[in-house]
Amino acid sequence: MSGRSTRAGGNGGATRDGRSSTDDAANGRNVPDGLPPQLRPKGIVPTGRWAGMAGLALIPVALGVLLRHPPLVLAGAVGVAFAAYARGDTAPDPELTLERELSEPAPDPGDEVTVTLRVRNDGDRVLPDLRIVDGVPAALATEGSARLGTALRPGRTATLRYTLTAVRGAHEFDPVHVVARNPSGSRERDARVAAGGATTLRCTPELEASTSLPLRGLTTVYSGRVPTDVGGAGLEFHSTREYRHGDPAKRVNWARYARTGELSTLQFREERAATVVVCVDARRGSYLAPDDESANAVERGVEAASQAVPALLDGGDRVGVAAFGPGDCLLEPGVGDDHAARVRDLLATHPALAPTPSDERFLPTSWLRRFRRWLPADAQVIFCTPLTDDYAATVARRLDAYGHAVTVISPDPTADDTPGRRLARVERANRVSGLRSAGLRVLEWGDEPLATELERAAARWSR
Amino acid sequence: MGRRAAGDGTGAGRREVVAVTITRRPPRSGVAVAALSAATGAAALGVVSAPAGAVAAVGVLLVGGGTLAGSRRALGWGAVSLVAATLLAGGVSGAGPGPLLVGGLSAALSWDLGEHAVGLGDQLGRETDVIRNLATHAAGSISVGAVAAAVAFGVYAAAAGGQPVVALVFLLVGAIALVSALR
Numbered sequence: 257m258s259g260r261s262t263r264a265g266g267n268g269g270a271t272r273d274g275r276s277s278t279d280d281a282a283n284g285r286n287v288p289d290g291l292p293p294q295l296r297p298k299g300i301v302p303t304g305r306w307a308g309m310a311g312l313a314l315i316p317v318a319l320g321v322l323l324r325h326p327p328l329v330l331a332g333a334v335g336v337a338f339a340a341y342a343r344g345d346t347a348p349d350p351e352l353t354l355e356r357e358l359s360e361p362a363p364d365p366g367d368e369v370t371v372t373l374r375v376r377n378d379g380d381r382v383l384p385d386l387r388i389v390d391g392v393p394a395a396l397a398t399e400g401s402a403r404l405g406t407a408l409r410p411g412r413t414a415t416l417r418y419t420l421t422a423v424r425g426a427h428e429f430d431p432v433h434v435v436a437r438n439p440s441g442s443r444e445r446d447a448r449v450a451a452g453g454a455t456t457l458r459c460t461p462e463l464e465a466s467t468s469l470p471l472r473g474l475t476t477v478y479s480g481r482v483p484t485d486v487g488g489a490g491l492e493f494h495s496t497r498e499y500r501h502g503d504p505a506k507r508v509n510w511a512r513y514a515r516t517g518e519l520s521t522l523q524f525r526e527e528r529a530a531t532v533v534v535c536v537d538a539r540r541g542s543y544l545a546p547d548d549e550s551a552n553a554v555e556r557g558v559e560a561a562s563q564a565v566p567a568l569l570d571g572g573d574r575v576g577v578a579a580f581g582p583g584d585c586l587l588e589p590g591v592g593d594d595h596a597a598r599v600r601d602l603l604a605t606h607p608a609l610a611p612t613p614s615d616e617r618f619l620p621t622s623w624l625r626r627f628r629r630w631l632p633a634d635a636q637v638i639f640c641t642p643l644t645d646d647y648a649a650t651v652a653r654r655l656d657a658y659g660h661a662v663t664v665i666s667p668d669p670t671a672d673d674t675p676g677r678r679l680a681r682v683e684r685a686n687r688v689s690g691l692r693s694a695g696l697r698v699l700e701w702g703d704e705p706l707a708t709e710l711e712r713a714a715a716r717w718s719r
Numbered sequence: 720m721g722r723r724a725a726g727d728g729t730g731a732g733r734r735e736v737v738a739v740t741i742t743r744r745p746p747r748s749g750v751a752v753a754a755l756s757a758a759t760g761a762a763a764l765g766v767v768s769a770p771a772g773a774v775a776a777v778g779v780l781l782v783g784g785g786t787l788a789g790s791r792r793a794l795g796w797g798a799v800s801l802v803a804a805t806l807l808a809g810g811v812s813g814a815g816p817g818p819l820l821v822g823g824l825s826a827a828l829s830w831d832l833g834e835h836a837v838g839l840g841d842q843l844g845r846e847t848d849v850i851r852n853l854a855t856h857a858a859g860s861i862s863v864g865a866v867a868a869a870v871a872f873g874v875y876a877a878a879a880g881g882q883p884v885v886a887l888v889f890l891l892v893g894a895i896a897l898v899s900a901l902r
Contacts, residue, residue: 331823337867405849
């Protein structure tokens with residue numbers, strides 16, 4: 257029930273199963289493990305807990321006859337009574353109204369949210385055995401049990417209360433799993449009931465610019481803050497050239513004029529704005545973390561994006577967002593406060609960037625074709641990917657080859673406690689150095705905060 | 720409100736996520752009720768017959784341990800041991816109707832209550848509040864058992880005076896036929 261992720265490692269990269277293993281907990285199983293949800297019994301199910309009771313009851317009866325000891329027959333009679341009780345008991349038909357209430361429907365990440373689920377018996381019969389499991393969203397961790405076992409008289413209400421810790425995302429509650437049994441427990445009814453009231457928990461982190469990301473030299477015609485190799489108006493000295501009629505007087509190289517009597521003009525590096533598309537690798541195989549407590553690589557990729565985007569927008573660059581994963585998540589580059597709000601909402605709540613992987617099918621090659629068509633010609637790409645497979649490196653290299661200067665921010669999800677994981681780590685390191693030798697900028701993001709790593713990397717990168 | 724956003728730039732990246740897993744163990748109160756029911760039967764049988772008491776004691780251990788560990792198999796063997804102890808007390812030691820009724824009742828009830836607790840543990844786990852559910856189920860089963868025992872004893876007291884055992888048996892077989900015909 258939490259945003260747990262599997263460890264990176266194993267064979268040829270990483271374990272592929274990113275799904276939290278505890279989400280079964282939300283399903284209140286009463287059938288053996290491993291049965292897929294579509295095979296689980298629905299409706300009225302005999303529990304079989306009294307099977308063979310009548311037969312067993314005949315043993316003392318028979319023994320009583322054989323040994324001519326009448327009191328033994330009495331023990332059999334008790335068994336027959338229980339068999340009759342189980343047999344004659346009708347299946348329950350619960351009519352329930354469920355109402356969910358959140359103490360805070362739009363919390364900040366890390367905030368605790370109290371969930372109150374009220375269950376009312378609207379039928380005219382007593383429900384002697386009612387088991388309720390709330391459909392807690394897969395990414396959220398609960399404190400206290402999101403389950404309740406109770407008995408309800410007609411018209412009465414039972415209340416289930418528990419606490420959730422909010423994480424980024426728009427989390428939809430699943431229908432409540434209700435299991436009702438008759439008094440003897442011989443039959444049960446298994447149902448999913450949609451609860452009224454709050455069904456979504458939206459947690460949208462603020463975008464906070466913590467660091468400025470050095471961009472590469474691909475720019476638009478608009479002025480901004482990315483230094484280019486073009487001479488013109490600016491701050492940093494670039495070159496000198498012959499004076500042309502109309503050059504501003506303050507850019508004339510007066511020192512040289514004094515020395516030689518020739519007019520020449522100083523040129524400075526032009527600073528221009530860039531178009532940047534931040535692309536987060538959100539494929540199923542990227543939901544990886546070094547251990548259960550750590551955030552997975554997609555979470556960290558989104559975090560890197562939400563730090564980079566505001567810094568870029570503040571610098572006057574046009575910024576777009578895309579997800580390399582299932583579900584169409586493409587936001588055209590733009591500027592301004594409205595755009596910043598759109599980016600914030602998209603990064604927080606778009607299903608393609610959810611904290612747990614989706615089950616949708618994903619074809620990376622057709623995605624890449626579509627993405628290239630969509631990508632503006634002068635756009636740089638900041639690609640947030642754990643680089644746990646070769647295809648991510650291929651995407652980066654291919655985009656770079658098509659002329660979109662690519663910077664890779666790669667959160668490191670690898671561990672080193674088993675040989676398989678060490679192998680995965682080495683393979684990833686090889687991919688990183690492969691990309692670097694192909695001329696891409698790669699920022700390896702380990703345990704340090706992103707700002708620190710950026711500082712270190714920026715000192716190394718040339719313009 | 721304190722913003723503990725992941726993107727605060729200082730504690731970036733590593734967010735503590737505490738996974739809540741359900742302990743698929745029966746609730747303690749359920750275990751206690753099942754063990755108590757088994758112990759009552761063992762005590763009643765032990766008073767009239769030592770060997771039956773010994774077998775029943777094994778049954779109590781199996782019922783208690785099986786329910787605590789959430790094992791239906793151990794619990795089932797425990798209930799079977801209680802049935803065996805009842806047969807032993809009746810067949811070998813010739814115990815009267817009182818202890819035999821209590822023994823049979825305790826075998827049926829410890830299976831019922833124990834299995835109910837194991838089921839609750841499977842579906843809801845140990846942390847969940849299940850007291851109302853447990854109490855309702857236990858009350859239902861115990862009253863059914865008590866009424867059945869009382870009726871059986873009443874019929875026995877009225878009929879066993881001069882009637883042969885066979886008459887009682889036919890009565891029971893008739894009851895079983897009725898139960899099977901009921902849907």
